[in-house]
Amino acid sequence: MSSTQSLILGATGLVGNELLSLLLEKENKVRLLLRRKLDLKSKKIQQVVLEELDSMTLEHFKGVETVYCCLGTTIKTAKTKDAFKKVDYEYPLMAARLAKEAGVKNFICISAKGSSIDSAFFYSQVKGELERDLKAVGIEKLHIVRPSLLIGERSEFRLGEAIGQLFSKSVLPLLKSVLGTYSPIEAKKVAFTMWELATYGMHTSKNIEVESRK
Template identity: 40%
Template sequence: MENKTALVLGASGLVGAALVEILATRDYYQQIHLLVRRPLQLASGRCIQHVIDMDELQRYNHLFEVNDVFCCLGTTIKKAKSREAFRRVDYEYPVEAGQLAAQHHVDGYYIVTAMGASSRSSIFYSRVKGEVEDKLASLQLRSLHIFRPSLLTGNREEYRFGERVAEKISPFLNPLLVGPLKNYRSIKASTVALSMALTAEKPVKGTYVHLSHQMADQVARHS
């Protein structure tokens, strides 16, 4: 087992929960610290939970003294109830975490955004995702890996009608999306999580963007 440590933000979400499970079953990290709003049921003793107030992230500066930081934070405008609240979760928290990671000179910062992320987008959701990518890139982290999944599939806590319908038809639609369109194929949250873990285990300096088909191909090669 490597004598490395990791920090995960968003451990209760679709990708975050899958990531914690994967990191806990692999031997790369000796300790995995989780920043959570409420305690989670965990099977691995390597996972250490810290119940915190994300609005006071600076108070937990010392928890960023790790090798790698994984950010799986994300919400929807419907759940957040306002654009301001959405931006706080999807922009302010990840950026503040990135700043703390940069201060502690972490080896790598790994974040999940979304397909279509662009700070020039006319769509608010995509624009915020793009803005967080741009801001993190400006922090000059040793290694920044941005994961842009398309439609995520998996067992969500909340019911989303549109995504549930898309999940039902994606097994029939995915094979038809070939060439440049293959990036629009739906992708399992567990596939994104495993791609993040595999990427962290082979650290390289610089900023990289991982698209859905690249994540799927990486995991397929690993299988």
């Protein structure tokens, strides 16, 4: 495949879509691994459509400097815990291993606030397992981004984020000094933070928790 600067996994999601818009402004080429083709005309975009992400190969990651992993679902959408874990754990870890083998320098992955292998909640536990195993891959620069509830337009309804959007317009702005990284955050800001991490190795957001391994 031709050389490119960045690859996005999960470009149809809330953060992934914002990130794609940002990268089209900032970069010359962006590769997308997708299950369905997007109706986009930009010559900067290289769309690779896969029936399932299980078919990701080393070739898909060659020539890439940064991988942005924005994959994520809910158990309600996935229907089963196993299906959820495939999207939120197996695919990101598979991508990280392929990226490492392909010589990708930066791997930036969205996790979640409160992720822990010791969590009593399955969602947070899976995210914690992913973080642990991503660190073991040995990518040159790994950044794990842990936002709280996301604010933005999403085709899929998620109750927690809907509540976060409701309160963010009224009460929460007054409590940001107390809530800190637990405050609901705009998907656009998460995307910008991910770009900053890839570009500068640091970020300027005060309300997003990030763990970096270099």
